[in-house]
Amino acid sequence: MATISVRNLHVTLNSHHILDGLSFNIEKGDIAAIIGPNGSGKTTLLKAMLGLVPYQGEIQILGRAPWELAEIASKIGYVPQRLEFDRTMPVIVEELLKAHLSAKNSLPKDTLALIGVKALLSQSLGSLSGGEFQRVLLGLAMLNEPEILFLDEPAASIDIEGAAEVYKLMETLRKEKAITTVLVSHDVDVVYRYANSVLCVNHKLLCKGIPEKALTKEVIEKLYGGNQAVYAHKEKRNV
Amino acid sequence: MQRALVAGVLMGATLSLLGVFVVLRRSAFFGDAVAHFAFAGIALGFLFAMNPIVAAVFVSLFLALGMGYLQNHAPTQSLDTIIGIFFSGAAALGIFIIGLLEGYRVDLFQFLFGDIIAISFQDVITALFISVLVGIIFFLTWKPLFKITFNREIAQVSGVRVRFYEYLFLGLLAVVTAMSIKVVGIILVPALLVIPAAAAKNISRTFRQMMVYALLIGVLSVFMGLMGSFYFNTASGATIVLFSIFIFIATLLGRSYNRRMDK
Numbered sequence: 001m002a003t004i005s006v007r008n009l010h011v012t013l014n015s016h017h018i019l020d021g022l023s024f025n026i027e028k029g030d031i032a033a034i035i036g037p038n039g040s041g042k043t044t045l046l047k048a049m050l051g052l053v054p055y056q057g058e059i060q061i062l063g064r065a066p067w068e069l070a071e072i073a074s075k076i077g078y079v080p081q082r083l084e085f086d087r088t089m090p091v092i093v094e095e096l097l098k099a100h101l102s103a104k105n106s107l108p109k110d111t112l113a114l115i116g117v118k119a120l121l122s123q124s125l126g127s128l129s130g131g132e133f134q135r136v137l138l139g140l141a142m143l144n145e146p147e148i149l150f151l152d153e154p155a156a157s158i159d160i161e162g163a164a165e166v167y168k169l170m171e172t173l174r175k176e177k178a179i180t181t182v183l184v185s186h187d188v189d190v191v192y193r194y195a196n197s198v199l200c201v202n203h204k205l206l207c208k209g210i211p212e213k214a215l216t217k218e219v220i221e222k223l224y225g226g227n228q229a230v231y232a233h234k235e236k237r238n239v
Numbered sequence: 240m241q242r243a244l245v246a247g248v249l250m251g252a253t254l255s256l257l258g259v260f261v262v263l264r265r266s267a268f269f270g271d272a273v274a275h276f277a278f279a280g281i282a283l284g285f286l287f288a289m290n291p292i293v294a295a296v297f298v299s300l301f302l303a304l305g306m307g308y309l310q311n312h313a314p315t316q317s318l319d320t321i322i323g324i325f326f327s328g329a330a331a332l333g334i335f336i337i338g339l340l341e342g343y344r345v346d347l348f349q350f351l352f353g354d355i356i357a358i359s360f361q362d363v364i365t366a367l368f369i370s371v372l373v374g375i376i377f378f379l380t381w382k383p384l385f386k387i388t389f390n391r392e393i394a395q396v397s398g399v400r401v402r403f404y405e406y407l408f409l410g411l412l413a414v415v416t417a418m419s420i421k422v423v424g425i426i427l428v429p430a431l432l433v434i435p436a437a438a439a440k441n442i443s444r445t446f447r448q449m450m451v452y453a454l455l456i457g458v459l460s461v462f463m464g465l466m467g468s469f470y471f472n473t474a475s476g477a478t479i480v481l482f483s484i485f486i487f488i489a490t491l492l493g494r495s496y497n498r499r500m501d502k
Contacts, residue, residue, distance in 0.1 A: 050396050073398030080392050089263055090443040091389070099385050099446075100397055124444055140393065150396075 001063065003028045003148060003180045004049065009057035011044050018044045019055075022205045026197065028147075031174055031181045033195035033211070035188060037224055040202040042184045043081055046152050049182070050078060062147065074102045077141030079134075081152040081184070087126040093136055094121040102144045114176065115139045115169055134166055142173065149173070152184045167194050188215065240469055242358045243422065246366040247461040247479070250419040251431060253370045255457025256377055257412055258436035259450055263388050268319065269306075270416070270429035272326040276302040277417040278425045279329040281350050282336035291350065295417035302329060303413035307406055353424030353476030362421060369418050373411055384408060385446060422461075424476035434483040435460060441490035456486050 002025035011019040018041045026032045034042045048055040051066030059066050062075060069076060097107060097117075112118040117139035120132055128136060134154060141149055151170065155163030171194055173179050185191060191198050191211050198214050200207040206222050207214040261270055280298030284291030306325045310318055349357055383404045386394035395401045412432075419428050439452035464479025471478065 047392075050392075052392055052395060069396065070398040070400070073396065076396055078393060078396040080390065083390055083393075085390065086263065086265070088440070089389075089446075090440060090449050091446050092444065095445055095447070096389065099382050099389075100393075 002026060002060075003030075003062060004032075004182065005058075005060040006049070007058040009045070009048060009055055009059065011041070011048050011053060011055045013044070013053065018203065019048070019201075020204050022057075022201070024199055024205060024208050026180060026182060028180055029174065029178050030197045031170065031183060031195045032197040032199060033191040034182065034184045034199045034201055035186060035191055035223070036201040036206075038186065040223075042186070042201055043152055045199075045201060046150055046182065046184050050076070050150060074105075074144035075147045077143070077146035077149045079137045079141050079149075079151045079154045081156060083137065085125070089125065091125050092121070093117065093123050093125065093128075093139075096125060096136070097121075097140060097143055100140055100143055105144055108143065108145060111142050111145070111177075112139050114172060115142065131161075131165060135169070138166065138169060145177070147180060149179050149181045151181060153186070154183070155190075170194060188220070191215070240465075242360060242363050243475070244462065244465055246358050246363045247422045247465050247475070248458050249366040249370040250415070250422055251435075251457040251461030251479070252454050253373050253415050254419055254428070254431045255435040255439075255453045256450065257373070257408075257415055258432040258434075258457070259439070259453050260384055260388060260408060261412070261432055262436040262440060266318075267429065267433045268322050268326075270412070270432040272306070272322045272329065273299055273303055273413050273416045274420075274425050274428045275326055275329040275333065276413065277420050277428075278333040278350075279336070280417065281420070281425075282333040282340075285340055286336050292417065292421060295420060296414055299413035299417040300410055303409045304406060307409045311402065349424075350420050351425050352474045353420070353422055353427065353479075358421060365418065366422075369415065373415055376407070376411060380404060380407065381450075422475065423479060424474070427476035427480045430480040431457065431460070431483065434480065434487050438483070438487040438490040441487070441494045456483065456490075460486060 004026040006025075007023050009019055009022040010017070022045065034045055036042050044053060047053045049059055049061060049066060051069055061069060062072055064072055094107075101107065109118060112121075115138055116135050120128065120136060125133070125136070138154065149170070154170070155166045167190060170181055170183070174181060183195065195211055198207065198209065198211045199205060200214065200219055200223055202223055207216070207219045261267060276299040277295040279302075280295035281291040283289075283298060284294030287294070302325060306321060309321050313321065383394065383399045386397065386399050387401055387404060391401055416428050416432070419431070423431055435457035436449070436453040438456050439449045443449035443452055460483035461479050464482040465475055467473070467482065468475040468478040
């Protein structure tokens with residue numbers, strides 16, 4: 001059984017058809033990238049899978065519908081795209097993590113060390129840099145040792161070095177913990193470097209499969225328009 | 240005076256604790272609106288010859304939950320707009336009903352500004368009951384409320400029933416606000432809801448510290464305010480709020496001083 005199964009998914013918000021008849025599977029251990037231009041429905045797709053927006057069709061995450069996810073919440077980790085957070089809120093990292101910990105668990109020090117959050121535990125959230133804050137969010141998502149990570153443009157608000165760090169972490173987590181990752185990105189290069197499966201979305205599903213085969217010149221043109229092309233990267237990663 | 244001190248300190252502690260989330264969720268305007276719901280409730284209580292505080296509790300609860308419902312189901316309007324509509328509507332309803340009352344009702348003004356002399360033994364018992372009840376609910380629910388305050392979507396994905404806890408918080412806020420009116424007064428309840436928590440935020444590094452400091456500052460403000468009101472023969476609500484503002488300024492100066500020392 002696929003870890004994530006989506007059948008004939010439609011999402012309409014405020015009378016706008018955002019997603020139209022999407023069907024796909026994501027298998028265990030995949031890093032599946034959802035790509036598409038701005039406003040194509042990538043984030044909405046992720047939110048529908050998490051039960052955060054109303055939808056029509058069928059979605060199964062680890063055999064459960066999105067509205068049943070509360071029952072398996074500890075198996076899901078989520079990093080939203082833009083986190084609206086009051087940086088003056090008096091909270092230290094350890095406090096934030098402990099509040100989100102399942103009752104029976106203790107802080108997973110090894111995982112936090114792997115992500116680079118262990119050294120930040122006593123820091124207040126407001127004092128963290130963009131990259132450090134993003135690592136804390138990843139730590140928060142990893143807190144209860146999830147089976148699936150949903151990452152919505154996890155490097156959007158940080159610099160190039162910080163972004164590379166986040167994606168490398170994602171790759172490490174996949175190798176060390178065999179976590180299935182669903183990654184929203186608008187960056188085709190990121191997809192080539194880190195994903196082993198891709199879903200091209202522009203309101204409809206325009207392609208799916210391994211990036212090298214699915215991302216044809218025609219698909220890229222349909223996604224982004226004009227004379228776009230993709231060239232294979234010399235440093236190929238993890239497939 | 241002793242009754243006023245006990246009831247005041249209890250309600251001050253409860254309001255300050257709830258105020259932590261009011262301040263962190265940037266919904267101070269909401270506290271104002273709920274206080275005006277209580278005003279409409281008290282006016283209705285007088286109109287129908289009911290206990291005005293009981294009427295205030297029910298009307299506040301009804302309108303606060305109604306406002307929460309509209310917030311979730313009227314996506315074309317911002318939260319500020321919805322609160323503004325309810326705020327104005329409740330104030331207008333209260334004033335309209337006062338117009339219907341025969342003659343000048345001095346009792347109503349006690350509720351506007353607070354009256355420590357009018358606090359009965361029954362009021363003290365009610366304050367104790369409400370404080371203990373809210374304290375227990377707060378102890379059981381602070382974690383999901385904290386998670387929602389940090390980020391609503393992450394909280395929902397982590398299994399928190401976000402709407403349930405948001406309605407529960409609105410309900411608690413409405414009941415405590417209505418119950419505090421006899422001590423502090425409608426006009427000044429929102430201040431006690433916001434100022435101790437805001438002062439605590441100035442000097443806290445952790446969330447736990449903020450909760451403890453808000454509680455202590457709320458209790459201290461009410462205690463000093465009531466003593467001051469007794470000795471200066473001034474309105475209790477105004478004196479309490481002035482004391483809490485004094486503490487807020489002190490924490491603000493303390494924070495600036497510490498920052499300068501750190502540099």
